[in-house]
Amino acid sequence: MINASVSKRTLFFKQPAGTSRGVLTEKEVYFLTLFEKENPSKKGIGEIAPLPKLSPDALPNIEEILAELVNKINSGEKISDFELADFPAVRFGYETALKGLETGSSVLLYPTEFTQGEKGIPINGLIWMGTKDFMVKQVEEKLAAGFTCLKLKIGAIDFESELDILRSIRNRFPVEQLEIRVDANGAFPADKALLILEELATFYLHSIEQPIKAGQIYEMKKLCKETPLPIALDEELIGIGALNEKEQLLDEIQPQYIILKPTLTGGIKASEEWISLAEERGIGWWVTSALESNIGLNAIAQWTATLGANNFQGLGTGALFTNNFESPLYVSEGYIWYNPNENWDLKSL
Numbered sequence: 001m002i003n004a005s006v007s008k009r010t011l012f013f014k015q016p017a018g019t020s021r022g023v024l025t026e027k028e029v030y031f032l033t034l035f036e037k038e039n040p041s042k043k044g045i046g047e048i049a050p051l052p053k054l055s056p057d058a059l060p061n062i063e064e065i066l067a068e069l070v071n072k073i074n075s076g077e078k079i080s081d082f083e084l085a086d087f088p089a090v091r092f093g094y095e096t097a098l099k100g101l102e103t104g105s106s107v108l109l110y111p112t113e114f115t116q117g118e119k120g121i122p123i124n125g126l127i128w129m130g131t132k133d134f135m136v137k138q139v140e141e142k143l144a145a146g147f148t149c150l151k152l153k154i155g156a157i158d159f160e161s162e163l164d165i166l167r168s169i170r171n172r173f174p175v176e177q178l179e180i181r182v183d184a185n186g187a188f189p190a191d192k193a194l195l196i197l198e199e200l201a202t203f204y205l206h207s208i209e210q211p212i213k214a215g216q217i218y219e220m221k222k223l224c225k226e227t228p229l230p231i232a233l234d235e236e237l238i239g240i241g242a243l244n245e246k247e248q249l250l251d252e253i254q255p256q257y258i259i260l261k262p263t264l265t266g267g268i269k270a271s272e273e274w275i276s277l278a279e280e281r282g283i284g285w286w287v288t289s290a291l292e293s294n295i296g297l298n299a300i301a302q303w304t305a306t307l308g309a310n311n312f313q314g315l316g317t318g319a320l321f322t323n324n325f326e327s328p329l330y331v332s333e334g335y336i337w338y339n340p341n342e343n344w345d346l347k348s349l
Contacts, residue, residue: 001037002101004073006030006048006066007349011293011321017128022053027321029293030066031349032090033106034073034097044100045107045349046093047296049263056239057087065090081269085241092267096299099268107298107327107344114305120335121305123316124149124181129156135165146333149179149206149312155187159196166203175204179312186213186235193223201228207257210234221253232257234288237274238264246277257284259314264290268303275307288314294327295346301329301336 008030017024027049035043048066050058059065065087072079084091100106113119125142127135127150135152142150150169154162169180182205188196190212197211207230212219214235224231233255240246250258258278260271271287278285287304289297301315315336326345328338 001076002034002073003037003040004035004070005033006070007033008063009293009323009348012323013320014322015128016130017291017320024052024291027052027291029296030062030093031295032066032069032093032097033349034101036101042101042104043106044097044102045295045346046095046097046100047263047292047299048089048093049290049292049296050089051264051290054235054238055089055264057089069094085266088238088266088270089263091270092262092296092299095267095269096296099299106346107295108302109299110302110306112302112305115302115338115340117338117340119305120332120337121301121315122149122310122312122334123147123331123336124151124179124312124314125334126314126316127152129153132157132161132165136168139165139169143173143178145331148177148334149181151181151183151314153185154182155184163199166200166205170203179206180204181206181209181312183209183234184211186210188212190216190219190223193219194226197223197227197229197231205229207232209259210236214238217249217252220255224253224255227256230256230284232259234259234261241266241270243273243277246274250277250281250283254281255283257286260285260287261290262287262300262303263292263296268299284311285309286311286313289316291320293321294325294329298327298329298338301338 011027011029013025029047029049032046032048033043052058084094099109103109108115125147127138188211193211209232211231237258240249258274260274262268262271265271265274275285289300304313316331328342330337
């Protein structure tokens with residue numbers, strides 16, 4: 001019989017994390033532990049890390065929802081995918097905890113060359129929103145660290161300053177040397193977005209994530225058709241769970257890319273469904289973490305390694321927190337790696 005428990009941890013950012021939806025200094029996460037009643041040492045741990053103002057399950061009563069889930073598991077009830085359909089972060093945590101229980105390891109979920117330390121995953125260097133000087137400083141640090149792909153959060157400071165930053169980067173590094181992505185988090189007004197994208201396209205950017213707010217289907221469809229710059233849907237995918245709804249969204253908007261964040265897109269199985277639908281339609285994709293601790297990042301990175309993608313992924317957020325879990329994950333020269341000779345420190349769970 002499977003039993004469950006849940007614990008809570010507040011993660012503190014090393015420096016304020018600025019997005020177009022505000023600045024984060026800390027983040028509350030929950031950990032669902034599943035274990036065999038007869039053999040408690042055999043367990044799986046899943047991270048539940050809803051993003052404030054974004055995740056459908058970033059709710060005031062999230063702890064009540066998790067307590068109810070634990071009670072159902074402990075009473076022997078089977079938890080269905082449908083039951084957790086409205087709670088993508090919870091479903092991701094439950095799904096990965098089950099995976100750990102299945103493999104017999106709470107941290108080794110998808111054995112590959114990645115978990116053996118033989119192959120890294122190429123990732124983008126993330127540049128957070130802030131003052132122009134702050135963003136330029138981050139760019140310098142990431143370039144010095146060997147990144148060949150940068151992703152800049154834009155839409156928070158004045159647009160001319162953001163253009164100056166992009167101009168200075170591109171003047172130093174041509175497109176053959178450095179891939180640049182930008183993420184607007186829906187910051188731009190729909191009626192001005194095309195003009196903005198035309199300016200951004202002069203810097204030979206790889207893509208822009210979510211230029212306008214999610215839910216403006218007609219406007220996004222028109223933008224994806226006319227854009228001089230490839231568009232990646234991000235927030236647009238949140239809350240879309242049924243297969244026919246996913247098909248309808250992709251067929252209607254016809255984006256160039258989609259972004260898979262398992263915490264926001266309903267877990268591993270649901271994200272694989274998005275990938276399959278995208279590939280059928282010739283739509284590109286990549287995987288991104290969503291400010292999870294190293295436990296959630298580990299699950300996402302190990303799963304990503306099974307997908308065989310060679311493009312840059314968004315998996316570099318593990319070093320953002322002062323009180324993260326010590327883990328074998330590390331970033332070097334623009335890749336995330338797993339060192340199998342290093343140990344996890346999960347004593348606090």
